[in-house]
Amino acid sequence: MKxxxxxxxxxxxxxxxxxxxxxxxxxLAEEIVGVSRHKKTLSxxxxxxxxxxxxxxxxxxxxxxxxxxxxxxxxxxNLAPEISKVIAKGCIVTDVGSTKExxxxxxxxxxxxxxxxxxxxxxxxxxxxxxxxxxFKGSLCIxxxxxxxxxxxxxxxSNMWIxxxxxxxxLTPAAHDKILSFVSHLPHLVAFSxxxxxxxxxxxxxxxGLKDTTRVAASDSELWADIFLSNQKNMAKAIALIEENxxxxxxxxxxxDKRLLIKIxxxxxxxxxALRG
Amino acid sequence: MKxxxxxxxxxxxxxxxxxxxxxxxxxLAEEIVGVSRHKKTLSxxxxxxxxxxxxxxxxxxxxxxxxxxxxxxxxxxNLAPEISKVIAKGCIVTDVGSTKExxxxxxxxxxxxxxxxxxxxxxxxxxxxxxxxxxFKGSLCIxxxxxxxxxxxxxxxSNMWIxxxxxxxxLTPAAHDKILSFVSHLPHLVAFSxxxxxxxxxxxxxxxGLKDTTRVAASDSELWADIFLSNQKNMAKAIALIEENxxxxxxxxxxxDKRLLIKIxxxxxxxxxALRG
Numbered sequence: 001m002k003x004x005x006x007x008x009x010x011x012x013x014x015x016x017x018x019x020x021x022x023x024x025x026x027x028l029a030e031e032i033v034g035v036s037r038h039k040k041t042l043s044x045x046x047x048x049x050x051x052x053x054x055x056x057x058x059x060x061x062x063x064x065x066x067x068x069x070x071x072x073x074x075x076x077x078n079l080a081p082e083i084s085k086v087i088a089k090g091c092i093v094t095d096v097g098s099t100k101e102x103x104x105x106x107x108x109x110x111x112x113x114x115x116x117x118x119x120x121x122x123x124x125x126x127x128x129x130x131x132x133x134x135x136f137k138g139s140l141c142i143x144x145x146x147x148x149x150x151x152x153x154x155x156x157x158s159n160m161w162i163x164x165x166x167x168x169x170x171l172t173p174a175a176h177d178k179i180l181s182f183v184s185h186l187p188h189l190v191a192f193s194x195x196x197x198x199x200x201x202x203x204x205x206x207x208x209g210l211k212d213t214t215r216v217a218a219s220d221s222e223l224w225a226d227i228f229l230s231n232q233k234n235m236a237k238a239i240a241l242i243e244e245n246x247x248x249x250x251x252x253x254x255x256x257d258k259r260l261l262i263k264i265x266x267x268x269x270x271x272x273x274a275l276r277g
Numbered sequence: 278m279k280x281x282x283x284x285x286x287x288x289x290x291x292x293x294x295x296x297x298x299x300x301x302x303x304x305l306a307e308e309i310v311g312v313s314r315h316k317k318t319l320s321x322x323x324x325x326x327x328x329x330x331x332x333x334x335x336x337x338x339x340x341x342x343x344x345x346x347x348x349x350x351x352x353x354x355n356l357a358p359e360i361s362k363v364i365a366k367g368c369i370v371t372d373v374g375s376t377k378e379x380x381x382x383x384x385x386x387x388x389x390x391x392x393x394x395x396x397x398x399x400x401x402x403x404x405x406x407x408x409x410x411x412x413f414k415g416s417l418c419i420x421x422x423x424x425x426x427x428x429x430x431x432x433x434x435s436n437m438w439i440x441x442x443x444x445x446x447x448l449t450p451a452a453h454d455k456i457l458s459f460v461s462h463l464p465h466l467v468a469f470s471x472x473x474x475x476x477x478x479x480x481x482x483x484x485x486g487l488k489d490t491t492r493v494a495a496s497d498s499e500l501w502a503d504i505f506l507s508n509q510k511n512m513a514k515a516i517a518l519i520e521e522n523x524x525x526x527x528x529x530x531x532x533x534d535k536r537l538l539i540k541i542x543x544x545x546x547x548x549x550x551a552l553r554g
Contacts, residue, residue, distance in 0.1 A: 192541070256506060
Protein backbone atom coordinates (compact mmCIF):
# COMPACT_ATOMS: atom_id res chain seq x y z
CA MET A 1 0.00 0.00 0.00
CA LYS A 2 1.40 3.38 -1.02
CA UNK A 3 1.59 5.68 1.98
CA UNK A 4 2.84 8.61 -0.09
CA UNK A 5 2.62 9.74 -3.66
CA UNK A 6 5.74 11.83 -4.15
CA UNK A 7 8.48 11.68 -1.55
CA UNK A 8 11.36 14.17 -1.64
CA UNK A 9 14.61 13.31 0.13
CA UNK A 10 16.85 16.28 0.84
CA UNK A 11 20.36 14.91 1.31
CA UNK A 12 20.85 11.53 -0.35
CA UNK A 13 23.63 10.25 1.91
CA UNK A 14 23.74 7.10 4.02
CA UNK A 15 20.48 7.70 5.89
CA UNK A 16 18.59 9.55 3.13
CA UNK A 17 19.62 6.97 0.55
CA UNK A 18 18.83 4.02 2.81
CA UNK A 19 15.43 5.52 3.57
CA UNK A 20 14.69 5.95 -0.15
CA UNK A 21 15.70 2.34 -0.83
CA UNK A 22 13.59 1.07 2.08
CA UNK A 23 10.51 3.09 1.02
CA UNK A 24 10.84 1.66 -2.50
CA UNK A 25 11.38 -1.88 -1.32
CA UNK A 26 8.29 -1.74 0.88
CA UNK A 27 6.28 -0.04 -1.90
CA LEU A 28 5.42 2.90 0.35
CA ALA A 29 6.08 5.68 -2.19
CA GLU A 30 4.88 6.14 -5.78
CA GLU A 31 7.82 8.34 -6.73
CA ILE A 32 11.01 9.39 -4.95
CA VAL A 33 13.01 12.48 -5.87
CA GLY A 34 16.34 13.42 -4.32
CA VAL A 35 18.19 16.68 -3.75
CA SER A 36 21.93 16.84 -3.18
CA ARG A 37 24.65 19.48 -3.44
CA HIS A 38 26.72 17.01 -5.40
CA LYS A 39 26.03 15.98 -9.02
CA LYS A 40 28.04 12.78 -8.49
CA THR A 41 25.84 11.71 -5.58
CA LEU A 42 22.72 12.27 -7.67
CA SER A 43 23.96 10.27 -10.63
CA UNK A 44 25.08 7.45 -8.36
CA UNK A 45 21.70 7.57 -6.57
CA UNK A 46 19.91 7.26 -9.90
CA UNK A 47 22.23 4.50 -11.09
CA UNK A 48 21.62 2.58 -7.84
CA UNK A 49 17.87 3.14 -8.34
CA UNK A 50 17.69 4.86 -4.98
CA UNK A 51 15.77 7.79 -6.49
CA UNK A 52 13.66 8.24 -9.62
CA UNK A 53 14.82 11.76 -10.29
CA UNK A 54 17.47 13.98 -8.74
CA UNK A 55 18.45 17.62 -8.81
CA UNK A 56 20.72 20.12 -7.12
CA UNK A 57 17.76 22.50 -7.24
CA UNK A 58 14.89 22.46 -4.73
CA UNK A 59 12.33 23.06 -7.52
CA UNK A 60 12.22 19.29 -8.05
CA UNK A 61 10.40 18.74 -4.74
CA UNK A 62 7.32 20.63 -5.93
CA UNK A 63 4.16 18.57 -5.52
CA UNK A 64 5.66 16.27 -2.88
CA UNK A 65 3.32 15.05 -0.13
CA UNK A 66 6.30 14.06 2.05
CA UNK A 67 9.63 15.84 2.44
CA UNK A 68 12.41 14.15 4.45
CA UNK A 69 15.36 16.28 5.49
CA UNK A 70 18.43 14.04 5.78
CA UNK A 71 21.30 16.53 5.82
CA UNK A 72 23.52 17.52 8.77
CA UNK A 73 21.69 19.36 11.59
CA UNK A 74 22.75 22.86 10.57
CA UNK A 75 21.79 22.37 6.94
CA UNK A 76 18.35 21.12 7.98
CA UNK A 77 17.75 24.38 9.81
CA ASN A 78 19.26 26.51 7.06
CA LEU A 79 17.33 24.90 4.19
CA ALA A 80 13.90 24.91 5.88
CA PRO A 81 12.76 28.44 4.86
CA GLU A 82 13.60 27.83 1.21
CA ILE A 83 11.85 24.45 1.20
CA SER A 84 8.70 25.96 2.69
CA LYS A 85 8.44 28.26 -0.32
CA VAL A 86 8.38 25.35 -2.79
CA ILE A 87 6.03 22.84 -1.15
CA ALA A 88 2.28 22.94 -0.60
CA LYS A 89 0.84 23.78 2.84
CA GLY A 90 -0.48 20.24 3.30
CA CYS A 91 2.86 18.58 2.66
CA ILE A 92 4.14 16.51 5.58
CA VAL A 93 7.75 17.26 6.58
CA THR A 94 10.08 15.21 8.73
CA ASP A 95 13.83 15.11 9.33
CA VAL A 96 16.31 12.53 10.57
CA GLY A 97 18.61 14.90 12.47
CA SER A 98 20.63 13.62 15.44
CA THR A 99 19.62 16.46 17.77
CA LYS A 100 16.04 17.65 18.07
CA GLU A 101 15.55 20.74 20.25
CA UNK A 102 17.08 23.25 17.84
CA UNK A 103 15.57 21.60 14.76
CA UNK A 104 12.06 21.06 16.13
CA UNK A 105 11.66 24.54 17.62
CA UNK A 106 12.66 26.04 14.28
CA UNK A 107 10.93 23.69 11.85
CA UNK A 108 7.56 23.56 13.60
CA UNK A 109 7.33 27.32 13.12
CA UNK A 110 8.08 26.99 9.41
CA UNK A 111 6.07 23.91 8.41
CA UNK A 112 2.39 23.44 9.41
CA UNK A 113 2.70 19.63 9.24
CA UNK A 114 6.15 18.88 10.68
CA UNK A 115 7.13 15.83 12.78
CA UNK A 116 10.67 15.32 14.12
CA UNK A 117 12.20 11.83 13.62
CA UNK A 118 15.49 10.29 14.66
CA UNK A 119 16.12 6.76 13.45
CA UNK A 120 18.96 5.28 15.55
CA UNK A 121 20.41 3.53 12.56
CA UNK A 122 23.54 5.35 11.50
CA UNK A 123 27.11 4.10 11.44
CA UNK A 124 30.57 5.46 10.90
CA UNK A 125 30.02 4.95 7.17
CA UNK A 126 28.79 7.78 5.06
CA UNK A 127 27.45 8.46 1.60
CA UNK A 128 25.03 6.98 -0.88
CA UNK A 129 27.43 4.15 -1.77
CA UNK A 130 26.81 2.62 1.70
CA UNK A 131 23.01 2.99 1.48
CA UNK A 132 21.17 -0.15 2.58
CA UNK A 133 17.41 -0.71 2.74
CA UNK A 134 17.78 -2.97 5.78
CA UNK A 135 19.29 -0.58 8.32
CA PHE A 136 15.96 0.40 9.92
CA LYS A 137 14.76 -3.14 10.52
CA GLY A 138 14.79 -3.82 14.26
CA SER A 139 16.14 -0.35 15.03
CA LEU A 140 14.68 2.27 17.29
CA CYS A 141 13.11 5.42 15.81
CA ILE A 142 12.43 8.31 18.15
CA UNK A 143 9.63 10.73 17.24
CA UNK A 144 9.57 14.12 18.96
CA UNK A 145 6.01 15.51 18.58
CA UNK A 146 5.06 18.62 20.57
CA UNK A 147 1.70 20.19 21.44
CA UNK A 148 1.92 21.94 18.07
CA UNK A 149 2.29 18.75 16.02
CA UNK A 150 -0.45 17.82 13.52
CA UNK A 151 -1.72 14.47 14.87
CA UNK A 152 -2.54 13.00 11.45
CA UNK A 153 0.93 13.85 10.15
CA UNK A 154 2.42 12.27 13.30
CA UNK A 155 0.44 9.08 12.73
CA UNK A 156 1.49 8.85 9.10
CA UNK A 157 5.19 9.34 9.94
CA SER A 158 4.96 6.82 12.78
CA ASN A 159 3.25 4.39 10.41
CA MET A 160 6.04 4.84 7.86
CA TRP A 161 8.80 3.98 10.35
CA ILE A 162 6.87 0.98 11.66
CA UNK A 163 6.41 -0.33 8.12
CA UNK A 164 10.17 0.02 7.62
CA UNK A 165 10.70 -2.30 10.58
CA UNK A 166 11.59 0.26 13.26
CA UNK A 167 10.25 0.35 16.80
CA UNK A 168 8.79 3.84 17.27
CA UNK A 169 8.91 5.65 20.58
CA UNK A 170 7.99 9.25 21.40
CA LEU A 171 10.06 11.67 23.47
CA THR A 172 10.03 15.42 23.93
CA PRO A 173 12.81 17.14 21.97
CA ALA A 174 14.49 18.04 25.29
CA ALA A 175 14.38 14.46 26.61
CA HIS A 176 15.66 13.18 23.26
CA ASP A 177 18.68 15.49 23.30
CA LYS A 178 19.53 14.66 26.90
CA ILE A 179 19.33 10.89 26.37
CA LEU A 180 21.19 11.01 23.07
CA SER A 181 23.96 13.10 24.63
CA PHE A 182 24.77 10.00 26.71
CA VAL A 183 23.99 7.06 24.44
CA SER A 184 25.30 8.48 21.17
CA HIS A 185 27.01 11.87 21.30
CA LEU A 186 29.30 11.18 24.29
CA PRO A 187 30.49 7.82 22.87
CA HIS A 188 31.42 9.60 19.64
CA LEU A 189 33.18 12.41 21.50
CA VAL A 190 35.08 9.89 23.62
CA ALA A 191 36.08 7.86 20.56
CA PHE A 192 37.43 11.01 18.87
CA SER A 193 39.34 11.90 22.07
CA UNK A 194 40.71 8.40 22.51
CA UNK A 195 42.09 7.87 19.03
CA UNK A 196 43.47 11.41 19.23
CA UNK A 197 45.41 10.41 22.36
CA UNK A 198 47.09 7.37 20.79
CA UNK A 199 50.49 8.26 19.30
CA UNK A 200 50.36 7.56 15.55
CA UNK A 201 53.46 5.38 15.63
CA UNK A 202 51.67 2.95 17.98
CA UNK A 203 48.66 2.40 15.72
CA UNK A 204 50.23 -0.66 14.10
CA UNK A 205 49.87 -2.43 17.46
CA UNK A 206 46.09 -1.88 17.53
CA UNK A 207 44.00 -4.95 18.21
CA UNK A 208 40.26 -5.48 18.62
CA GLY A 209 39.92 -3.41 21.79
CA LEU A 210 41.18 -0.16 20.30
CA LYS A 211 39.35 -0.81 17.03
CA ASP A 212 35.96 -1.38 18.66
CA THR A 213 36.37 1.49 21.08
CA THR A 214 37.27 4.04 18.38
CA ARG A 215 35.27 2.71 15.41
CA VAL A 216 32.80 5.63 15.42
CA ALA A 217 35.68 8.12 15.33
CA ALA A 218 35.83 7.35 11.59
CA SER A 219 32.54 9.26 11.37
CA ASP A 220 32.40 12.55 9.52
CA SER A 221 33.98 15.40 11.45
CA GLU A 222 31.76 18.24 10.17
CA LEU A 223 28.58 16.27 10.80
CA TRP A 224 29.66 15.59 14.38
CA ALA A 225 30.89 19.11 15.06
CA ASP A 226 27.36 20.19 14.14
CA ILE A 227 25.78 17.63 16.46
CA PHE A 228 27.99 18.55 19.43
CA LEU A 229 27.37 22.27 18.95
CA SER A 230 23.61 21.83 18.61
CA ASN A 231 23.55 19.86 21.87
CA GLN A 232 25.97 22.11 23.74
CA LYS A 233 24.44 22.14 27.22
CA ASN A 234 23.80 18.42 27.44
CA MET A 235 27.29 17.69 26.11
CA ALA A 236 28.82 19.79 28.88
CA LYS A 237 27.02 17.69 31.50
CA ALA A 238 27.83 14.37 29.84
CA ILE A 239 31.51 15.28 29.46
CA ALA A 240 31.63 16.31 33.12
CA LEU A 241 30.37 12.86 34.10
CA ILE A 242 32.96 10.94 32.15
CA GLU A 243 35.70 13.25 33.39
CA GLU A 244 34.57 12.45 36.91
CA ASN A 245 34.73 8.71 36.21
CA UNK A 246 38.17 8.93 34.60
CA UNK A 247 39.37 10.89 37.57
CA UNK A 248 38.02 8.31 40.05
CA UNK A 249 39.76 5.46 38.22
CA UNK A 250 42.97 7.48 37.89
CA UNK A 251 43.00 8.18 41.58
CA UNK A 252 42.32 4.54 42.52
CA UNK A 253 45.26 3.46 40.30
CA UNK A 254 47.50 6.15 41.77
CA UNK A 255 46.68 5.14 45.35
CA UNK A 256 46.90 1.43 44.42
CA ASP A 257 43.43 0.98 45.88
CA LYS A 258 42.67 -2.36 44.24
CA ARG A 259 39.42 -2.92 46.10
CA LEU A 260 37.96 0.43 44.99
CA LEU A 261 39.28 -0.05 41.45
CA ILE A 262 37.61 -3.46 41.14
CA LYS A 263 34.38 -1.99 42.52
CA ILE A 264 34.31 0.78 39.89
CA UNK A 265 35.21 -1.60 37.05
CA UNK A 266 32.72 -4.24 38.23
CA UNK A 267 29.91 -1.67 38.20
CA UNK A 268 30.82 -0.73 34.64
CA UNK A 269 31.17 -4.39 33.62
CA UNK A 270 27.70 -5.24 34.95
CA UNK A 271 26.18 -2.29 33.09
CA UNK A 272 27.85 -3.26 29.82
CA UNK A 273 26.82 -6.89 30.17
CA ALA A 274 23.20 -5.73 30.39
CA LEU A 275 23.57 -4.41 26.83
CA ARG A 276 23.39 -7.00 24.06
CA GLY A 277 25.78 -7.00 21.14
CA MET B 278 56.33 -31.82 13.96
CA LYS B 279 56.18 -31.84 17.75
CA UNK B 280 57.89 -28.78 19.18
CA UNK B 281 57.33 -29.89 22.77
CA UNK B 282 56.82 -33.14 24.59
CA UNK B 283 54.81 -32.14 27.65
CA UNK B 284 53.24 -28.68 27.77
CA UNK B 285 51.73 -27.37 31.01
CA UNK B 286 49.17 -24.57 30.86
CA UNK B 287 48.67 -22.74 34.14
CA UNK B 288 45.25 -21.06 33.92
CA UNK B 289 42.97 -22.73 31.43
CA UNK B 290 40.80 -19.71 30.62
CA UNK B 291 40.13 -18.06 27.26
CA UNK B 292 43.78 -17.56 26.28
CA UNK B 293 45.24 -20.63 28.01
CA UNK B 294 42.48 -22.84 26.63
CA UNK B 295 42.74 -21.40 23.11
CA UNK B 296 46.49 -21.90 23.18
CA UNK B 297 46.09 -25.54 24.24
CA UNK B 298 43.58 -26.13 21.45
CA UNK B 299 45.82 -24.44 18.89
CA UNK B 300 48.91 -26.42 19.98
CA UNK B 301 46.92 -29.65 19.65
CA UNK B 302 45.43 -28.72 16.30
CA UNK B 303 48.86 -27.93 14.87
CA UNK B 304 50.35 -31.06 16.45
CA LEU B 305 53.00 -29.06 18.30
CA ALA B 306 52.70 -30.84 21.66
CA GLU B 307 52.75 -34.52 22.56
CA GLU B 308 50.80 -34.02 25.77
CA ILE B 309 49.06 -31.03 27.34
CA VAL B 310 48.28 -30.76 31.04
CA GLY B 311 46.28 -27.95 32.62
CA VAL B 312 46.19 -26.37 36.06
CA SER B 313 43.21 -24.35 37.30
CA ARG B 314 41.87 -23.27 40.67
CA HIS B 315 38.45 -24.50 39.57
CA LYS B 316 37.47 -28.17 39.28
CA LYS B 317 34.63 -27.23 36.91
CA THR B 318 37.04 -25.54 34.50
CA LEU B 319 39.27 -28.62 34.50
CA SER B 320 36.45 -31.05 33.80
CA UNK B 321 35.09 -28.81 31.03
CA UNK B 322 38.63 -28.50 29.60
CA UNK B 323 38.97 -32.27 29.54
CA UNK B 324 35.49 -32.73 28.08
CA UNK B 325 36.30 -30.19 25.32
CA UNK B 326 39.58 -32.09 24.72
CA UNK B 327 41.52 -28.89 25.42
CA UNK B 328 43.85 -30.73 27.83
CA UNK B 329 44.80 -34.38 28.29
CA UNK B 330 45.00 -34.17 32.06
CA UNK B 331 44.11 -31.50 34.58
CA UNK B 332 44.69 -30.80 38.24
CA UNK B 333 44.29 -28.11 40.86
CA UNK B 334 47.73 -29.14 42.08
CA UNK B 335 50.99 -27.98 40.49
CA UNK B 336 52.51 -31.49 40.86
CA UNK B 337 50.94 -32.36 37.52
CA UNK B 338 53.37 -30.13 35.62
CA UNK B 339 56.37 -32.23 36.64
CA UNK B 340 58.38 -33.31 33.62
CA UNK B 341 57.04 -30.54 31.36
CA UNK B 342 59.46 -29.09 28.80
CA UNK B 343 57.24 -26.01 28.35
CA UNK B 344 55.21 -24.17 30.99
CA UNK B 345 52.81 -21.41 29.86
CA UNK B 346 51.45 -19.08 32.52
CA UNK B 347 48.03 -17.83 31.42
CA UNK B 348 46.55 -16.41 34.60
CA UNK B 349 46.00 -12.73 35.52
CA UNK B 350 49.21 -10.69 35.93
CA UNK B 351 49.36 -10.85 39.72
CA UNK B 352 48.81 -14.59 39.83
CA UNK B 353 51.60 -15.13 37.30
CA UNK B 354 54.02 -13.36 39.64
CA ASN B 355 52.68 -15.08 42.75
CA LEU B 356 52.76 -18.61 41.34
CA ALA B 357 56.25 -18.42 39.81
CA PRO B 358 58.31 -19.44 42.89
CA GLU B 359 56.16 -22.52 43.52
CA ILE B 360 56.32 -23.55 39.85
CA SER B 361 60.10 -23.28 39.84
CA LYS B 362 60.26 -25.91 42.60
CA VAL B 363 58.35 -28.46 40.52
CA ILE B 364 59.89 -28.14 37.05
CA ALA B 365 63.33 -29.13 35.77
CA LYS B 366 66.03 -26.49 35.23
CA GLY B 367 65.90 -26.95 31.46
CA CYS B 368 62.16 -26.36 31.19
CA ILE B 369 61.20 -23.37 29.01
CA VAL B 370 58.73 -20.99 30.64
CA THR B 371 56.62 -18.30 29.02
CA ASP B 372 53.55 -16.28 30.01
CA VAL B 373 50.81 -14.44 28.17
CA GLY B 374 50.37 -11.55 30.62
CA SER B 375 49.09 -8.17 29.40
CA THR B 376 51.86 -6.16 31.08
CA LYS B 377 55.49 -7.17 30.92
CA GLU B 378 57.85 -5.06 33.06
CA UNK B 379 56.76 -6.40 36.45
CA UNK B 380 56.40 -9.98 35.19
CA UNK B 381 59.65 -10.17 33.21
CA UNK B 382 61.83 -8.62 35.89
CA UNK B 383 60.49 -11.13 38.42
CA UNK B 384 60.27 -14.28 36.26
CA UNK B 385 63.67 -14.01 34.61
CA UNK B 386 65.20 -14.16 38.09
CA UNK B 387 63.22 -17.27 38.95
CA UNK B 388 63.40 -19.31 35.71
CA UNK B 389 66.71 -19.89 33.83
CA UNK B 390 64.87 -20.30 30.50
CA UNK B 391 62.08 -17.71 30.61
CA UNK B 392 60.72 -15.70 27.63
CA UNK B 393 57.89 -13.15 27.99
CA UNK B 394 55.04 -13.33 25.44
CA UNK B 395 51.96 -11.26 24.86
CA UNK B 396 49.61 -12.47 22.13
CA UNK B 397 47.28 -9.57 21.21
CA UNK B 398 44.36 -11.90 20.80
CA UNK B 399 42.05 -11.46 23.77
CA UNK B 400 38.48 -10.25 23.82
CA UNK B 401 35.85 -9.25 26.35
CA UNK B 402 34.94 -12.92 26.58
CA UNK B 403 36.42 -15.06 29.29
CA UNK B 404 36.69 -18.67 30.31
CA UNK B 405 37.38 -22.04 28.77
CA UNK B 406 33.91 -22.20 27.19
CA UNK B 407 34.96 -19.42 24.74
CA UNK B 408 38.30 -21.08 23.88
CA UNK B 409 38.99 -21.12 20.15
CA UNK B 410 42.05 -22.51 18.36
CA UNK B 411 41.83 -19.82 15.67
CA UNK B 412 42.30 -16.65 17.73
CA PHE B 413 46.07 -16.41 17.14
CA LYS B 414 45.91 -16.69 13.37
CA GLY B 415 46.83 -13.34 11.84
CA SER B 416 47.28 -11.75 15.26
CA LEU B 417 50.32 -9.99 16.62
CA CYS B 418 52.41 -11.63 19.34
CA ILE B 419 54.92 -9.47 21.20
CA UNK B 420 57.98 -11.16 22.71
CA UNK B 421 59.95 -9.28 25.35
CA UNK B 422 63.41 -10.88 25.56
CA UNK B 423 66.12 -9.13 27.58
CA UNK B 424 69.91 -9.50 27.71
CA UNK B 425 69.33 -12.33 30.20
CA UNK B 426 67.09 -14.37 27.92
CA UNK B 427 68.23 -17.82 26.77
CA UNK B 428 68.43 -17.45 22.95
CA UNK B 429 67.43 -21.04 22.19
CA UNK B 430 64.38 -20.76 24.42
CA UNK B 431 63.50 -17.46 22.71
CA UNK B 432 63.74 -19.07 19.27
CA UNK B 433 61.57 -22.01 20.29
CA UNK B 434 58.88 -19.73 21.75
CA SER B 435 59.00 -17.49 18.68
CA ASN B 436 58.73 -20.57 16.48
CA MET B 437 55.69 -21.76 18.43
CA TRP B 438 53.78 -18.48 17.94
CA ILE B 439 54.67 -18.35 14.26
CA UNK B 440 53.39 -21.90 13.77
CA UNK B 441 50.13 -20.83 15.46
CA UNK B 442 49.74 -18.16 12.79
CA UNK B 443 50.86 -15.10 14.75
CA UNK B 444 53.21 -12.39 13.55
CA UNK B 445 55.99 -12.17 16.12
CA UNK B 446 57.69 -8.90 17.01
CA UNK B 447 60.16 -8.14 19.78
CA LEU B 448 60.02 -5.21 22.19
CA THR B 449 61.68 -4.42 25.49
CA PRO B 450 59.33 -4.94 28.45
CA ALA B 451 59.33 -1.14 29.02
CA ALA B 452 58.44 -0.35 25.39
CA HIS B 453 55.75 -3.04 25.47
CA ASP B 454 54.09 -1.58 28.55
CA LYS B 455 54.18 1.97 27.20
CA ILE B 456 52.71 1.03 23.82
CA LEU B 457 50.08 -1.25 25.34
CA SER B 458 49.03 1.48 27.78
CA PHE B 459 47.79 3.38 24.71
CA VAL B 460 46.55 0.71 22.32
CA SER B 461 44.91 -1.60 24.84
CA HIS B 462 44.84 -0.48 28.45
CA LEU B 463 43.59 3.08 27.85
CA PRO B 464 40.76 1.93 25.52
CA HIS B 465 39.61 -0.47 28.25
CA LEU B 466 39.83 2.19 30.93
CA VAL B 467 37.89 4.63 28.74
CA ALA B 468 35.23 2.03 27.96
CA PHE B 469 34.75 1.34 31.69
CA SER B 470 34.53 5.11 32.35
CA UNK B 471 32.10 5.71 29.50
CA UNK B 472 29.56 3.01 30.32
CA UNK B 473 29.86 4.11 33.95
CA UNK B 474 28.82 7.63 32.92
CA UNK B 475 25.66 6.55 31.07
CA UNK B 476 22.60 6.62 33.36
CA UNK B 477 21.22 3.08 33.59
CA UNK B 478 17.71 4.15 32.59
CA UNK B 479 19.05 5.34 29.22
CA UNK B 480 20.70 2.04 28.29
CA UNK B 481 17.61 0.87 26.40
CA UNK B 482 18.31 3.60 23.84
CA UNK B 483 21.79 2.24 23.08
CA UNK B 484 22.60 1.71 19.42
CA UNK B 485 25.74 0.55 17.62
CA GLY B 486 27.88 3.54 18.64
CA LEU B 487 27.60 2.99 22.38
CA LYS B 488 27.83 -0.77 21.99
CA ASP B 489 31.05 -0.68 19.96
CA THR B 490 32.62 1.97 22.12
CA THR B 491 31.97 0.13 25.39
CA ARG B 492 32.20 -3.52 24.25
CA VAL B 493 35.48 -4.18 26.10
CA ALA B 494 33.96 -2.87 29.34
CA ALA B 495 32.30 -6.31 29.59
CA SER B 496 35.81 -7.63 30.30
CA ASP B 497 36.62 -9.05 33.70
CA SER B 498 37.03 -6.36 36.36
CA GLU B 499 39.64 -8.14 38.51
CA LEU B 500 41.79 -9.00 35.53
CA TRP B 501 41.76 -5.37 34.40
CA ALA B 502 42.32 -3.90 37.86
CA ASP B 503 45.49 -6.04 37.91
CA ILE B 504 46.59 -4.81 34.49
CA PHE B 505 46.03 -1.13 35.33
CA LEU B 506 47.87 -1.44 38.64
CA SER B 507 50.81 -3.27 37.10
CA ASN B 508 51.16 -0.53 34.48
CA GLN B 509 50.57 2.36 36.86
CA LYS B 510 53.05 4.95 35.56
CA ASN B 511 52.18 4.51 31.90
CA MET B 512 48.47 4.61 32.71
CA ALA B 513 48.90 7.95 34.46
CA LYS B 514 50.47 9.41 31.31
CA ALA B 515 47.92 7.89 28.95
CA ILE B 516 44.99 9.09 31.08
CA ALA B 517 46.50 12.59 31.18
CA LEU B 518 46.54 12.65 27.37
CA ILE B 519 42.90 11.69 26.93
CA GLU B 520 41.89 14.14 29.65
CA GLU B 521 43.70 16.82 27.68
CA ASN B 522 41.84 15.87 24.48
CA UNK B 523 38.46 15.78 26.22
CA UNK B 524 39.18 19.17 27.68
CA UNK B 525 40.12 20.63 24.28
CA UNK B 526 36.91 19.36 22.70
CA UNK B 527 34.84 20.52 25.67
CA UNK B 528 36.31 23.98 25.43
CA UNK B 529 35.76 24.22 21.65
CA UNK B 530 32.10 23.25 22.16
CA UNK B 531 31.71 25.74 25.00
CA UNK B 532 33.20 28.57 22.93
CA UNK B 533 31.23 27.43 19.86
CA ASP B 534 34.52 27.35 17.95
CA LYS B 535 33.31 25.22 15.05
CA ARG B 536 36.49 25.58 13.02
CA LEU B 537 38.70 24.32 15.87
CA LEU B 538 36.21 21.57 16.71
CA ILE B 539 36.20 20.29 13.13
CA LYS B 540 40.01 20.41 13.08
CA ILE B 541 40.29 18.27 16.23
CA UNK B 542 37.64 15.80 15.04
CA UNK B 543 39.13 15.61 11.53
CA UNK B 544 42.54 14.72 12.96
CA UNK B 545 40.97 11.94 14.97
CA UNK B 546 38.88 10.77 12.01
CA UNK B 547 41.96 10.53 9.76
CA UNK B 548 43.82 8.53 12.40
CA UNK B 549 40.92 6.11 12.85
CA UNK B 550 40.50 5.66 9.12
CA ALA B 551 44.12 4.53 8.94
CA LEU B 552 43.16 1.56 11.15
CA ARG B 553 41.42 -1.31 9.41
CA GLY B 554 38.41 -3.04 10.89
